[in-house]
Amino acid sequence: MIPRIGYGYDVHRLTEGRPLVLGGTAVPFEMGLDGHSDADVVLHALMDALLGAAALGDIGRLFPDNDPQYLGIDSRVLLRKVAEVLKENRYTVGNVDVTLVAQRPKIAPYVPKMRENIAADLGVSIEAVSVKATTEERLGFTGSGEGMSAHAVALIVS
Numbered sequence: 001m002i003p004r005i006g007y008g009y010d011v012h013r014l015t016e017g018r019p020l021v022l023g024g025t026a027v028p029f030e031m032g033l034d035g036h037s038d039a040d041v042v043l044h045a046l047m048d049a050l051l052g053a054a055a056l057g058d059i060g061r062l063f064p065d066n067d068p069q070y071l072g073i074d075s076r077v078l079l080r081k082v083a084e085v086l087k088e089n090r091y092t093v094g095n096v097d098v099t100l101v102a103q104r105p106k107i108a109p110y111v112p113k114m115r116e117n118i119a120a121d122l123g124v125s126i127e128a129v130s131v132k133a134t135t136e137e138r139l140g141f142t143g144s145g146e147g148m149s150a151h152a153v154a155l156i157v158s
Contacts, residue, residue: 001157003094006053010044011141011149022100022107022148023114023131024076024121029105033148036065040075042114042131045150046098047075047082053156054091079121086156093122094155097130102148107133 018032023042033039047059056062062085063070063078070078086093096118100107107114111131119126136143 004053004055004091004156004158006049006051006154006156008045008048008050008052008058008152008154009149010041010048011147012039012041012044013147014145020105021075022110023098024074024079024117025110025113027105027107027110037063037070037073037078038075041148041150042098042100042152043075043079043118045152046096046118046154047079049096049152049154050082050086050093050156053154054086054089056085056089076117076121079118083122089158091156091158093124093128094157095124095128095130096122096152096154098132098150098152100131100133100148100150101136101142102133103135103138103143103145 012033012035014031015034020027020029020032021038021040114131115129118129141147
């Protein structure tokens, strides 16, 4: 078994009139993230980390944002497709770790559900999934509340 590590990063602007979805979980907040899909920054960074570990490109290549079939799509659907692509290429997910960067809202109450969603979609145990958050002490676009970003790492084995 050969271990491979991937890194993913994603960012989306906060906007009014959209629900906030993080880690496949609806999070009550006055704004949501702007994007072609549901703009789930947590899952987008995670998918890029998984695809990067397998050297299979990124989510923009697999799910182009100019393709109408992905307009408003639930990112959990996309994550399950990424899991299928990994399986087709004979990769198994070892573990994943995601950090959400956002000034608000506090996500601690929603982390268990995010971990459950990710574990279910990837077909791994919940112990193989880490989700956490940090602020940037009011610095930059995330600190000012203009948007959110997420960083992810993934270990896969072939």
